[in-house]
Structures are given as C-alpha cells and as structure tokens.
Amino acid sequence: MDALSATHFLFSYFRKIPPLKFSEIIEELSHPEELLSAGDNVLKKYIRNPLLDEFLSFRKSYSIEEKLYSLKQKQINYVPKNSPQFPPQLSICPDCPIGLFVKGNVSLLTQNKLFIAIVGTRLPTPYGKMLTTSFIDDFPSDRTVVVSGMALGIDGLAHFEALKNKIPTIAVLACGVDRPYPSSHRSLYEKIITSGGAIVSEMPPGTELFPSSFLERNRIVAGLSSAVIVIEGSSRSGTLSTARWAAEYDRPVFAPPHPITSRGAPAPHQLLKQGANLITNSSDIFMYFNLPVKDNNVPESVFTSNQNILLESLKEHDRLSVDEILMATKISPSILFSTLSELELLGVIAKAPDGTYYQSTS
Helix, strand or coil: CCHHHHHHHHHHHCCCCCHHHHHHHHHHCCCHHHHHCCCHHHHCCCCCCCHHHHHHHHHHHCCHHHHHHHHHHCCCEEEECCCCCCCHHHHCCCCCCCEEEEEECHHHHHCCCEEEEEECCCCCCHHHHHHHHHHHHCCCCCCEEEEECCCCCHHHHHHHHHHHCCCCEEEECCCCCCCCCCHHHHHHHHHHHHCCCEEEECCCCCCCCCHHHHHHHHHHHHHHCCEEEECCCCCCCCHHHHHHHHHHCCCCEEECCCCCCCCCCHHHHHHHHCCCEECCCCHHHHHHCCCCCHHHCCCCCCCCHHHHHHHHHHHCCCCECHHHHHHHHCCCHHHHHHHHHHHHHHCCEEECCCCCEEECCC
C-alpha cells in the first residue's frame, strides 16, 4: 500500500474527520502522507483541539499491519478513493467515502454497466413487491447491476430478485461489512458474495449501527448508482433521503404510480410532484439513457397479460359483472377469479355491493 493509500486507510478507521474535511486537508497539504507521521505543530493547521489530541492518541495506538492482517483474515478488501478500483461514479461526489471496505467481487465496482438502485419501505405492499419483481425481471443481466441497502422489505427483495435473474448486485451496509444486517438476511448476504456480487461499507469492520449510519449509507447507495428507483414508502420514509442524495448528485430519480390510498404511495407520489421521472416498466430507465432494453421485448406495463386484458375491458365500461367480464376477456373462470383477486388486493379495481367490478379511483 502506497503512502497516499495508507493515509486514506488511517482516516477510514479514524471516523471523526468527515470525508469532505478529509478531502480539503489532502488538497491543502503538499505531501498528504505527512498525516501519517506529522506532529501537532503541522497538524494543528488542519485539525483543531480537542480533536487533534484525540487523533494523535489514536494514531499512536494504530497499527496498519494489524489492520491489514485482520482484513485478510476476514477476506475483506479495502479500496481507497485514490484507487483505480474505486467506483468512478461515486468518486465524483463531493462527500464520497474516504475508502470502501468490500467483501466479494471488488471488480464489480468499476464495471461498465448501468447501476440501478432500488429502494423502498421495510413493510412493502403486494403492489410494491410486484413492481420490484417486474422491473428487475426485465433488466438485461449482462448490462445491469442492482444496488440497494439489504434492509428488510423492498431492499432485500431487490437483491433476491437480482440473484434470481443472475444480475450482479451490490449491498451497501450501514455497519461493518463483517456484520450481516439484518441478521435474518445472513443467507442473502452470503449468496450475494458467492454469486459474484459485493457487500460494501465505508465503516470499518466491527462497526455497529447508529441511527445516523443509515443516512450516510443512503448517500453511498445514491452515489454508486446511475439512477434510483423509489418503489414505495411513507411521507417520512428513509428512502426519500436516498432520492435527495441522488438529486444532489445529479442522478435521475424514478418513481411508479400507486393507488392513492395505498400506504406505499406517499413517497413516490411526493417525488413525482417534485419532478421525478415516472416509471411504469423497466424500459423507461433504459430509454432515459438511450440504451436498448432486454431482448427488444418490453412489456406494456407492470401488470401481467391477464391483468392487462381485464383492465382494458373495465376501461371501456363503468362496471361489469363477472359474466360480462368473462364474455369480454375470454379468460377462463378459474384464472379470471384469481386475477380479480390480485387486482383487488393491489387496489387497482374494486367490487361494488351488487357484485360488479370497476376501476378504483381512490
């Protein structure tokens, strides 16, 4: 490890200097590696007391050899910001991490692919789950990387669906990469690594969770990505912070429409009102970047073919009975009843007291 990388390494462990301040110090010093050994007479120009005393004490007890040995034992790589292995799209963010700790496929971070972040609530609705699955099912596996935070709900589902479709995926943690979080996602954590994906964090191994860590994690999710899709969430959802970071980093934000009474609607609808891009299928993102879509065969919407047929029939009439829907759609009775139930559950259609069905507007 060269001197400049060793400097990044030191400050990735001494977390009291934020990335933006660290960058300012590096730019001001003629020889940034002085931070490894310079005395307080030099450092006091850049780090003020009492933080300076704390840093000097930390540096005195710090051993780069011990840290590197520990990382090797845990099969963790360290990628400093100055390394060619550092994600280029993240490096241009003004407050990007000083370095990243990585378990898994380090080369994935710099692959020339579309990095798509998919985020959402920890308590997803059936509709939100369907959207997540539908979008990822149509991502081209050779040109896409799915990024998320491995949390319960939409984040975890995004990783699962990526793995199912053999799409590389990156999980950004708010704690050390040696601590699968949540613990119920340990098998997911291991599958991401063994399938050629990566687990990343700016936090040193062993770091536990703090409330502020999730906001810091969200900025990395946004910075790593070419685009961010906010599937669903409440008006106070943490996913909105990921969208705010994405906007600050000039990354496009996409949000799907929801039934307005859905508990998952507030976050995406708020973003749409603020100018986010409407997404109804995966082609919307690829068209935004002028890229070909998967197999040149794009579905018309996030709904299944039977759901689309049924919805089209309801568009032409105020209300239809089951018999009338059967006549209009030619769908078999058994499939029709399951399709009606699916759309009712999603809040897209409703059943009137007289047994007829109509498109929901609430």
